[in-house]
Amino acid sequence: MSLFPVDPVTPPATPAALRELIENRRSVRRFTAEAVPDDVVRDCLELAVLAPNSCNLQPWSFQVIRDPALLARLHPICMSQNAAKAPLIIAVLARPDTWKQACQNIIDYWPEPEVPARIRNFYNKTAPFQYNQGPFGLLGLFKRQLLRVAAWRKPLMRAPNSRAQMRIWAVKSTALAAQNLMLAFQSHGYATCPMEGFDEVRLRKTLDIPREALPIMLLAVGRQDAKGVYNPRLRFPLEQHVTWL
Numbered sequence: 001m002s003l004f005p006v007d008p009v010t011p012p013a014t015p016a017a018l019r020e021l022i023e024n025r026r027s028v029r030r031f032t033a034e035a036v037p038d039d040v041v042r043d044c045l046e047l048a049v050l051a052p053n054s055c056n057l058q059p060w061s062f063q064v065i066r067d068p069a070l071l072a073r074l075h076p077i078c079m080s081q082n083a084a085k086a087p088l089i090i091a092v093l094a095r096p097d098t099w100k101q102a103c104q105n106i107i108d109y110w111p112e113p114e115v116p117a118r119i120r121n122f123y124n125k126t127a128p129f130q131y132n133q134g135p136f137g138l139l140g141l142f143k144r145q146l147l148r149v150a151a152w153r154k155p156l157m158r159a160p161n162s163r164a165q166m167r168i169w170a171v172k173s174t175a176l177a178a179q180n181l182m183l184a185f186q187s188h189g190y191a192t193c194p195m196e197g198f199d200e201v202r203l204r205k206t207l208d209i210p211r212e213a214l215p216i217m218l219l220a221v222g223r224q225d226a227k228g229v230y231n232p233r234l235r236f237p238l239e240q241h242v243t244w245l
């Protein structure tokens with residue numbers, strides 16, 4: 001993979017190809033028993049983590065669940081819904097708790113021999129100040145008060161400055177990764193269904209999800225079976241959602 005792959009002259013995908021991929025993705029609720037090969041899963045995860053994400057801190061993690069016994073335990077936890085009978089489920093977790101390690105990772109994994117000074121400075125000083133909310137979020141509270149005064153004279157970023165805002169912060173980036181993941185599976189000929197219909201308490205226990213992590217969705221993956229799509233595509237008119245300024 002090139003370090004700077006963007007070529008603005010020749011876009012890598014034609015608009016028609018991208019439209020076809022996106023249009024063909026549907027939420028599928030019935031899958032065949034065919035297993036999804038690990039190399040396909042790995043390829044899709046590699047594309048998932050190419051999603052844009054806040055400050056490149058990559059606040060996500062994924063649990064790839066292939067074990068039939070564990071999948072069987074998940075089914076009732078997912079309200080016994082059909083989609084959760086898939087041969088593969090990926091738990092997509094937002095991680096508001098990994099920013100500190102991620103700041104260090106940026107320095108450790110920097111893809112050039114020298115880490116530029118501005119990068120070191122940002123990840124050693126600016127980012128830790130921005131994302132550290134302190135014990136019980138007290139530093140965040142202090143920063144919010146400080147900002148009220150400091151932002152009087154000039155525009156300043158107001159968030160994330162609380163533990164709740166950190167959760168939103170992590171969910172934004174992780175949702176983008178989840179969409180990449182779905183489209184990647186689609187490109188391999190596998191269907192998906194994102195699921196938020198699950199008992200979070202039981203899910204946390206069953207998958208041993210870290211306390212600070214947020215299971216934003218479970219992604220069911222497999223080959224589409226007959227009658228896998230329940231309803232025709234429906235979207236509201238664009239005009240309802242778009243304001244042109």
Ligand SMILES: Cc1cc2nc3c(=O)[nH]c(=O)nc-3n(C[C@H](O)[C@H](O)[C@H](O)COP(=O)(O)O)c2cc1C
Pocket residue numbers: 025026027028029081083193194195196197198217
């Ligand atoms: C965050 C999220 C949670 C969802 N949870 C479920 C779910 O638990 N069960 C389900 O069958 N579909 C679920 N869906 C799928 C939606 O119902 C589906 O995306 C929507 O109806 C539009 O249909 P389409 O994906 O085929 O375009 C979820 C989708 C999202 C984005």
